[in-house]
Amino acid sequence: MAINRQIVAGLLIAACLLAVPFAAPYLGGNYVITLATRVVIFAIAASSLDLLIGRGALVSFGHAAYFGLGGYVVGICAFHLANDVTIFGWAGSNEALVVWPLAMLVSGFAALVIGALSLRTSGVYFIMITLAFAQMIYFVFVALKYYGGDDGLAMTSRNLFAGTRITNAQTFYWISLCALALCLLIQWRLVVSRFGMALRGAASNERRMAALGFSVYGYRLVAFVIAGMMAGLAGALWANLNRFVSPDMLGWVRSGEFMVMVIMGGVSSLLGPVIGAAAFLLVETALAGWTEHWQIAFGPFVLLVALFAPRGIWGLLRGRAGP
Amino acid sequence: MNALTLEGVTKSFGALRASDDVTLAIEANCCHAVIGPNGAGKTTLIGQITGEIRPDAGRIRFFDQDITDWTTPRRALAGLGRSFQITQLCADFSALDNVALAVQARQGHSYRFLRAAGSDARLRDPAMAALERVGLGERAQIRVDVLSHGERRQLELAAALATEPRMLVLDEPMAGMGPQESERMIAILHALRGEVTILLVEHDMDAVFALADRISVLVNGAVLMTGDPAAVRADPAVRAAYLGAPAP
Numbered sequence: 001m002a003i004n005r006q007i008v009a010g011l012l013i014a015a016c017l018l019a020v021p022f023a024a025p026y027l028g029g030n031y032v033i034t035l036a037t038r039v040v041i042f043a044i045a046a047s048s049l050d051l052l053i054g055r056g057a058l059v060s061f062g063h064a065a066y067f068g069l070g071g072y073v074v075g076i077c078a079f080h081l082a083n084d085v086t087i088f089g090w091a092g093s094n095e096a097l098v099v100w101p102l103a104m105l106v107s108g109f110a111a112l113v114i115g116a117l118s119l120r121t122s123g124v125y126f127i128m129i130t131l132a133f134a135q136m137i138y139f140v141f142v143a144l145k146y147y148g149g150d151d152g153l154a155m156t157s158r159n160l161f162a163g164t165r166i167t168n169a170q171t172f173y174w175i176s177l178c179a180l181a182l183c184l185l186i187q188w189r190l191v192v193s194r195f196g197m198a199l200r201g202a203a204s205n206e207r208r209m210a211a212l213g214f215s216v217y218g219y220r221l222v223a224f225v226i227a228g229m230m231a232g233l234a235g236a237l238w239a240n241l242n243r244f245v246s247p248d249m250l251g252w253v254r255s256g257e258f259m260v261m262v263i264m265g266g267v268s269s270l271l272g273p274v275i276g277a278a279a280f281l282l283v284e285t286a287l288a289g290w291t292e293h294w295q296i297a298f299g300p301f302v303l304l305v306a307l308f309a310p311r312g313i314w315g316l317l318r319g320r321a322g323p
Numbered sequence: 324m325n326a327l328t329l330e331g332v333t334k335s336f337g338a339l340r341a342s343d344d345v346t347l348a349i350e351a352n353c354c355h356a357v358i359g360p361n362g363a364g365k366t367t368l369i370g371q372i373t374g375e376i377r378p379d380a381g382r383i384r385f386f387d388q389d390i391t392d393w394t395t396p397r398r399a400l401a402g403l404g405r406s407f408q409i410t411q412l413c414a415d416f417s418a419l420d421n422v423a424l425a426v427q428a429r430q431g432h433s434y435r436f437l438r439a440a441g442s443d444a445r446l447r448d449p450a451m452a453a454l455e456r457v458g459l460g461e462r463a464q465i466r467v468d469v470l471s472h473g474e475r476r477q478l479e480l481a482a483a484l485a486t487e488p489r490m491l492v493l494d495e496p497m498a499g500m501g502p503q504e505s506e507r508m509i510a511i512l513h514a515l516r517g518e519v520t521i522l523l524v525e526h527d528m529d530a531v532f533a534l535a536d537r538i539s540v541l542v543n544g545a546v547l548m549t550g551d552p553a554a555v556r557a558d559p560a561v562r563a564a565y566l567g568a569p570a571p
Contacts, residue, residue, distance in 0.1 A: 190436055197440045198433040201424050204413035208421075211373065211411070212486060213399035213428040222434065 009317040021170045033169040040176045041237045046261040046273035048230035054268035057203035061127045062134025066107040066228040068250030070235025073103035075245035078155040096159040103236035104229040111228025138250040152246025266312025326351040326520040332381035341367035343544035354521040356531045359541035404488030406479040408495045419463040422450035425485035453485040473504035490520040497527045
């Protein structure tokens with residue numbers, strides 16, 4: 001029963017995401033597609049955070065750092081291209097298939113360094129130290145006047161994708177959706193693999209895992225790097241969607257939003273963070289159209305979900321049965 | 324040949340000497356029990372053997388290697404298996420998954436990302452065999468937090484066995500068990516004697532005298548005496564310190 005319900009709910013979400021470009025002309029055109037693209041991009045970031053929070057019990061409060069770094073890689077490459085000072089005279093810096101993997105590498109490297117230090121702590125200290133590192137990166141970019149400082153960087157156009165310009169909102173939506181599908185597929189394989197068992201075992205009982213012979217630090221660090229790279233990809237997409245990057249992408253508010261998406265959608269589930277991202281953005285958009293103090297209504301909404309759906313919206317959808 | 328040798332192991336917590344110059348040799352393939360009243364330092368001793376507590380002084384050797392500075396996972400991989408006094412299992416995993424994790428640990432690193440562990444016969448089959456060995460074959464798919472206390476104790480043992488240890492350190496395996504469950508556990512451990520070295524820390528004297536080849540008595544962190552069960556039972560100092568009642 002529960003399995004069927006889970007599959008039905010999953011197919012329904014997939015159908016909704018696939019239907020967006022076809023339904024958009026009747027709903028409000030590009031505005032709707034852009035909103036859906038934002039949902040998809042945030043879903044990538046939120047699901048990568050769930051790999052840490054849900055599967056690894058590693059409450060990282062600095063996930064926006066990797067998201068923002070990915071965005072800045074795209075933004076900085078575009079900045080140099082526009083000023084005719086391509087980095088190292090390097091021509092590929094406008095090609096998505098080059099710049100986006102580069103964004104993932106930079107974010108992954110940052111996650112490697114930050115994770116290597118943060119993962120030596122646990123509990124509240126881990127939360128605080130990941131937050132502290134993210135804020136350090138935030139202030140670095142605020143101070144970097146050359147790259148816009150507080151004001152951020154605007155891009156004149158999106159990256160080329162395999163040599164083609166992406167001006168169409170629909171095309172960009174499909175690209176983002178493919179990226180989300182790929183990330184979810186990778187996560188699904190990860191979670192059920194031996195690596196996933198080690199990561200989840202360490203979350204469940206670290207002492208037991210040590211007694212069996214697992215050095216859990218390494219597994220956690222690899223998960224941290226993978227999550228950072230996925231967040232970097234989300235950031236690269238975000239920069240392309242808005243053709244703009246700013247330090248807000250790196251700030252603790254953004255990190256908090258990602259956490260709310262994960263927890264509201266449902267931790268330790270593949271689709272929970274996707275639902276969380278959708279619920280977050282849709283409710284935010286609806287409330288923001290109604291009042292500029294939308295947070296006043298949004299707070300109680302998050303509270304209600306936390307109180308009445310402790311396993312998140314996904315927990316409600318798929319029913320009570322089964323782990 | 325000795326499986327485990329402790330030489331002058333000492334550990335203090337503030338003014339309390341939890342381990343006071345403990346020297347102990349545990350022969351390979353022997354079942355060696357450590358008994359002692361509450362607060363004698365048994366748990367601290369186990370913590371130092373398994374690597375969770377670092378001794379202030381002294382050396383610990385495992386077969387021909389000095390493991391004093393080794394981490395817990397490294398000791399586990401070298402063949403030092405253990406069970407916990409208070410059950411330590413992955414509560415949200417099934418019984419089978421808990422044991423499969425142990426098998427996975429033994430089969431080398433787990434940086435394997437693609438193949439599903441749940442359908443991997445190289446993990447499932449040995450895990451199932453270990454479960455059946457402790458009598459939990461029927462309960463393989465049950466989540467740990469639904470298992471009874473006695474079943475969890477058996478599962479702890481199954482997980483330890485699945486790592487194919489050269490030595491088992493059992494911290495009060497009968498703790499909190501009813502008489503029937505205890506008897507069953509004794510039978511399981513009896514079947515393991517001679518096959519693997521066992522260090523048994525236990526309060527249940529029936530279990531100790533049924534299983535142990537040698538017994539060490541720990542009092543106030545120090546080894547009062549080591550000997551075969553008959554000698555320990557007859558020793559007046561031991562009876563005064565711990566056994567209390569006259570020997571039968």
